[in-house]
Amino acid sequence: MAESPFKVDIERAEKELTEKMTPGAIAYIPGSSVINKTGSWRVFKPEFNKDKCVRCFLCYTYCPEPAIYLDEENYPVFDYDYCKGCGICANECPTNAITMVREVK
Amino acid sequence: MAVRKPPITTREYWAPGHAACAGCGCAIIMRLATKAFSEAMEEKYGDPNAFAIAHATGCMEVVSAVFPYTAWKAPWIHVAFENAAAVASGIEAAWKKLGYKGKILAFGGDGGTADIGLQALSGMLERRHNVVYIMYDNEAYMNTGIQRSSSTPYGAWTTTSPPGKYSIGEDKPKKWVALIAAAHMVPYVATASIADPYDLYRKVKKAAKVDGPAFLQIHGPCVPGWRIPPEKTVEVAKLAIETGVWPLFEIENGDIRNIKFQRFPKDGKFKKPIEEYLKLQGRFKHLFKRPGAIQELKEQIKEMWRVLGKEVELP
Ligand SMILES: Cc1ncc(C[n+]2csc(CCOP(=O)(O)OP(=O)(O)O)c2C)c(N)n1
Ligand code: SF4
Ligand code: SF4
Ligand code: SF4
Ligand SMILES: [Mg+2]
Numbered sequence: 001m002a003e004s005p006f007k008v009d010i011e012r013a014e015k016e017l018t019e020k021m022t023p024g025a026i027a028y029i030p031g032s033s034v035i036n037k038t039g040s041w042r043v044f045k046p047e048f049n050k051d052k053c054v055r056c057f058l059c060y061t062y063c064p065e066p067a068i069y070l071d072e073e074n075y076p077v078f079d080y081d082y083c084k085g086c087g088i089c090a091n092e093c094p095t096n097a098i099t100m101v102r103e104v105k
Numbered sequence: 106m107a108v109r110k111p112p113i114t115t116r117e118y119w120a121p122g123h124a125a126c127a128g129c130g131c132a133i134i135m136r137l138a139t140k141a142f143s144e145a146m147e148e149k150y151g152d153p154n155a156f157a158i159a160h161a162t163g164c165m166e167v168v169s170a171v172f173p174y175t176a177w178k179a180p181w182i183h184v185a186f187e188n189a190a191a192v193a194s195g196i197e198a199a200w201k202k203l204g205y206k207g208k209i210l211a212f213g214g215d216g217g218t219a220d221i222g223l224q225a226l227s228g229m230l231e232r233r234h235n236v237v238y239i240m241y242d243n244e245a246y247m248n249t250g251i252q253r254s255s256s257t258p259y260g261a262w263t264t265t266s267p268p269g270k271y272s273i274g275e276d277k278p279k280k281w282v283a284l285i286a287a288a289h290m291v292p293y294v295a296t297a298s299i300a301d302p303y304d305l306y307r308k309v310k311k312a313a314k315v316d317g318p319a320f321l322q323i324h325g326p327c328v329p330g331w332r333i334p335p336e337k338t339v340e341v342a343k344l345a346i347e348t349g350v351w352p353l354f355e356i357e358n359g360d361i362r363n364i365k366f367q368r369f370p371k372d373g374k375f376k377k378p379i380e381e382y383l384k385l386q387g388r389f390k391h392l393f394k395r396p397g398a399i400q401e402l403k404e405q406i407k408e409m410w411r412v413l414g415k416e417v418e419l420p
Contacts, residue, residue, distance in 0.1 A: 031120035064132035082121035086128035087336030
């Protein structure tokens with residue numbers, strides 16, 4: 001399984017970020033929003049059926065978070081730490097390889 | 106199956122964890138535009154990171170910069186509501202003096218661009234700063250609770266254009282800032298939409314590569330502001346194009362006699378009625394009880410196409 005392109009950001013933000021004011025109010029860690037695991041917002045969860053996927057990249061292109069990255073074979077990988085469950089990927093997938101199912105927590 | 110290369114770069118400048126609503130169309134613009142920009146910088150200067158961003162206040166600024174966090178992975182400055190173009194101009198002038206290679210990107214919403222930032226934008230274009238200004242158009246002031254802007258379409262409900270006994274909702278035609286930008290005769294002006302993400306990507310790259318200013322007006326649906334379900338964001342944007350509501354075009358050097366169109370029906374006849382676009386959105390719900398208003402909107406859309414040099418038929 002490929003790694004999230006944000007792995008280093010997550011590690012750095014979790015290690016270094018403090019709530020203290022910084023000089024000039026500079027948010028000095030690029031991409032530090034990764035500290036917010038927005039996956040907790042989700043009501044519906046995208047379920048991926050690899051057999052139906054034709055690797056068209058559309059879900060990857062459209063995800064607004066992004067909570068989809070690509071594995072070594074360019075299949076989409078869903079990052080449930082950040083997926084807000086909007087359903088755009090499922091709505092736009094040309095082969096119905098993605099189904100939205102109610103989240104159980 | 107051979108593994109195809111992704112059509113867009115896998116570098117990301119817009120990180121998750123930002124606070125945009127689920128399904129936000131404008132968040133898609135942020136992500137794709139910065140990806141395209143970096144690809145252009147790589148091709149032009151050999152450095153994908155050769156850019157900085159000035160961002161007007163509005164939803165995309167607020168959701169991406171909840172102190173002390175930032176969703177941006179590029180140098181980024183939050184400025185006031187009205188002056189993204191002015192600040193981008195200043196950064197560009199400083200880069201020039203310092204001998205930095207690269208280009209400045211400015212983002213503003215429709216309120217920040219069509220209304221309060223219009224003068225700063227005009228100055229930036231007039232002075233020929235090497236900046237790409239992207240107006241992400243969600244057609245109202247969303248961040249402060251859905252007030253109308255001059256880019257809100259005719260007939261739309263907003264909190265300051267409420268339909269009722271004496272009102273049909275927004276009662277003025279949409280202002281097309283792309284045409285105002287083109288009147289400055291700058292190298293490149295275009296409209297785009299998340300409905301066609303690869304066209305959007307190509308246009309941002311083109312804008313980033315021209316020498317001098319460029320302006321893009323990009324359609325980005327808003328879930329609460331348009332009263333749409335989150336999964337329909339892209340679908341609604343597609344209908345805007347298929348029904349003739351949103352034109353896709355490019356204007357180079359202000360040459361309005363040679364506008365290049367994308368996805369325009371050859372015979373000028375749009376196949377789907379604008380009602381298909383309107384009915385998916387709660388902000389237009391009241392219009393279905395006022396067919397006269399839908400007819401008026403159709404006339405305004407035809408007039409918009411006429412200004413662009415096209416006679417169209419709307420079913
Ligand atoms: C001078 C000034 N007036 C008002 C505001 C409050 N304000 C912040 S964002 C905003 C609306 C932004 O609308 P738009 O540019 O369309 O961006 P959107 O929120 O829709 O993305 C307003 C009125 C402000 N920040 N500065
Ligand atoms: S449901 Fe929305 S947030 Fe989740 S992966 Fe799909 S497009 Fe991304
Ligand atoms: S949109 Fe569907 S077919 Fe295309 S890559 Fe995503 S899951 Fe696969
Ligand atoms: S209010 Fe609209 S523009 Fe703002 S974050 Fe939500 S969906 Fe996006
Ligand atoms: Mg707006």
